[in-house]
Amino acid sequence: MLLEVEPFSVPTRAPRALPGSAQSSCETCYFRKSNFCGALFGGSDDRDAIKVKHRTTAARQNIYRAGEPSEGVLIICEGWAVRYVQLPNGRRQILSVVLPGELVSATSIVERQFAFSVQAVTDVRYCYIPFAEVREELQANSTLLDFWLKLMAVEHRHADKQLVDLGQRTAQERIAALLVAMLTQAEQRGELQDDEFPFPMSQQQIADFTGLTSVHACRVLSSLRKNGICDVGHGVVKIVDRAELGRIESQR
Amino acid sequence: MLLEVEPFSVPTRAPRALPGSAQSSCETCYFRKSNFCGALFGGSDDRDAIKVKHRTTAARQNIYRAGEPSEGVLIICEGWAVRYVQLPNGRRQILSVVLPGELVSATSIVERQFAFSVQAVTDVRYCYIPFAEVREELQANSTLLDFWLKLMAVEHRHADKQLVDLGQRTAQERIAALLVAMLTQAEQRGELQDDEFPFPMSQQQIADFTGLTSVHACRVLSSLRKNGICDVGHGVVKIVDRAELGRIESQR
DNA sequence: CGGTACATTGAGAAATTTCAAAGTTGGTGG
DNA sequence: CCACCAACTTTGAAATTTCTCAATGTACCG
Numbered sequence: 001m002l003l004e005v006e007p008f009s010v011p012t013r014a015p016r017a018l019p020g021s022a023q024s025s026c027e028t029c030y031f032r033k034s035n036f037c038g039a040l041f042g043g044s045d046d047r048d049a050i051k052v053k054h055r056t057t058a059a060r061q062n063i064y065r066a067g068e069p070s071e072g073v074l075i076i077c078e079g080w081a082v083r084y085v086q087l088p089n090g091r092r093q094i095l096s097v098v099l100p101g102e103l104v105s106a107t108s109i110v111e112r113q114f115a116f117s118v119q120a121v122t123d124v125r126y127c128y129i130p131f132a133e134v135r136e137e138l139q140a141n142s143t144l145l146d147f148w149l150k151l152m153a154v155e156h157r158h159a160d161k162q163l164v165d166l167g168q169r170t171a172q173e174r175i176a177a178l179l180v181a182m183l184t185q186a187e188q189r190g191e192l193q194d195d196e197f198p199f200p201m202s203q204q205q206i207a208d209f210t211g212l213t214s215v216h217a218c219r220v221l222s223s224l225r226k227n228g229i230c231d232v233g234h235g236v237v238k239i240v241d242r243a244e245l246g247r248i249e250s251q252r
Numbered sequence: 253m254l255l256e257v258e259p260f261s262v263p264t265r266a267p268r269a270l271p272g273s274a275q276s277s278c279e280t281c282y283f284r285k286s287n288f289c290g291a292l293f294g295g296s297d298d299r300d301a302i303k304v305k306h307r308t309t310a311a312r313q314n315i316y317r318a319g320e321p322s323e324g325v326l327i328i329c330e331g332w333a334v335r336y337v338q339l340p341n342g343r344r345q346i347l348s349v350v351l352p353g354e355l356v357s358a359t360s361i362v363e364r365q366f367a368f369s370v371q372a373v374t375d376v377r378y379c380y381i382p383f384a385e386v387r388e389e390l391q392a393n394s395t396l397l398d399f400w401l402k403l404m405a406v407e408h409r410h411a412d413k414q415l416v417d418l419g420q421r422t423a424q425e426r427i428a429a430l431l432v433a434m435l436t437q438a439e440q441r442g443e444l445q446d447d448e449f450p451f452p453m454s455q456q457q458i459a460d461f462t463g464l465t466s467v468h469a470c471r472v473l474s475s476l477r478k479n480g481i482c483d484v485g486h487g488v489v490k491i492v493d494r495a496e497l498g499r500i501e502s503q504r
Numbered sequence: 505c506g507g508t509a510c511a512t513t514g515a516g517a518a519a520t521t522t523c524a525a526a527g528t529t530g531g532t533g534g
Numbered sequence: 535c536c537a538c539c540a541a542c543t544t545t546g547a548a549a550t551t552t553c554t555c556a557a558t559g560t561a562c563c564g
Contacts, residue, residue, distance in 0.1 A: 107405040153359040159411035166418035167345040167463030211419030
């Protein structure tokens with residue numbers, strides 16, 4: 001009953017049709033203005049000659065497998081994805097959650113192959129920008145380079161925070177930390193409505209991110225629900241007592 | 253000799269005299285050829301105009317405190333240091349170990365203040381290169397920029413590996429992983445002699461790195477010793493059964 | 505309907521922490 | 535050279551957290 005992810009798994013359920021058109025291009029991308037895509041393509045549209053490969057993947061499928069040569073810099077256009085490492089014993093560690101409009105990893109300008117894999121959490125639309133194009137742009141445009149360096153720094157900061165959580169915090173604190181982080185981002189994206197925001201991760205994925213078993217993650221989530229703090233499930237989080245959630249996250 | 257003493261902690265033991273001269277400059281630095289310092293200053297010594305501030309700090313003292321504005325890019329010239337986060341409950345997480353010749357954090361070109369602190373493990377000689385100088389060099393020299401980007405990628409990879417260890421591995425595996433990593437580096441630096449290499453971290457520091465308590469770290473180290481795998485203590489590691497150590501590190 | 509992935513619950517086992525006390529070590533000052 | 539001191543290490547016993555195993559319940563999709 002283990003969540004079969006790696007190399008040779010076949011989907012037990014046929015992938016659903018993806019929402020929206022798989023042919024959607026960057027011109028219409030909702031996130032273009034706010035992130036790296038926007039910075040790369042800039043205001044001047046004479047840059048649109050850059051070939052960007054768009055693809056889609058159904059929920060639970062792999063977008064990238066550890067060790068394979070990558071076609072370029074990977075950006076998630078639509079849907080949620082996770083970057084993770086699969087261990088031989090069947091367990092895995094999710095390293096980061098990638099939201100729409102985000103780069104999967106800013107280190108991808110200096111490397112073509114990675115030790116991590118990338119899995120779609122929901123149905124996902126994504127694209128590759130060829131390495132060479134990005135390199136050239138970064139070389140030519142110092143503002144863009146700066147932007148990229150800052151992205152790398154942000155990722156580094158996230159990794160550091162995650163290290164502290166995994167090394168020093170209890171199960172409850174780690175899960176609260178994840179929820180608060182996602183809540184904050186939902187707020188910034190304007191996706192928080194009636195104290196509720198979209199959260200498509202399964203309990204197994206929450207467990208893989210927080211370094212727990214899915215059984216224990218379930219128990220922690222139950223206790224959060226029972227204690228009137230928040231209700232996680234069915235693809236959404238309902239925040240009931242935000243102050244208390246924040247207190248749990250960093251009570252020590 | 254005047255030593256950097258921390259604002260709020262008074263050493264209970266008087267700092268020892270540091271080995272070598274605190275005035276040592278980059279021209280004589282042993283590591284100059286092999287790392288970023290070398291790349292920055294290059295073959296042409298007309299760059300030596302760059303003002304580099306050298307300092308020393310005694311073991312167990314802080315080199316940098318979280319939140320303070322930093323004077324520049326921090327490089328450890330001599331001795332061991334750790335990058336860590338201090339929690340209000342007294343526990344802390346060590347994020348990385350910084351060896352002689354290494355940058356404390358490659359993200360320091362885009363930020364002047366950090367969420368982590370830096371502590372000297374041994375007596376340490378270090379230097380700051382002003383941010384502006386590094387920025388200019390990176391802008392002007394694309395080889396150097398490439399070098400820097402790779403450093404950032406390496407740090408990122410280390411963080412990912414550490415996340416997997418903290419999230420998914422047992423106490424024994426984490427400690428074995430630390431020892432194997434340090435063994436490998438010692439080997440590359442030519443510091444491995446008679447299966448023994450310098451390792452000045454205390455059990456408390458090992459515990460802070462691996463997310464354990466010092467008591468448990470002690471028990472794991474004892475069992476490694478008892479089982480004839482390796483002997484950690486007195487500032488050195490003696491490797492007895494390297495194959496077995498490797499097996500423990502990644503037995504699952 | 506029937507199947508599959510996902511979520512929940514209970515009970516016992518294992519890993520790790522906590523608390524407390526005693527043993528070691530190395531540097532310092534007398 | 536000795537005695538002291540502070541930091542560090544070791545050990546035991548009990549408490550706590552988290553995991554494992556196993557069974558049952560639930561929601562969604564074709």
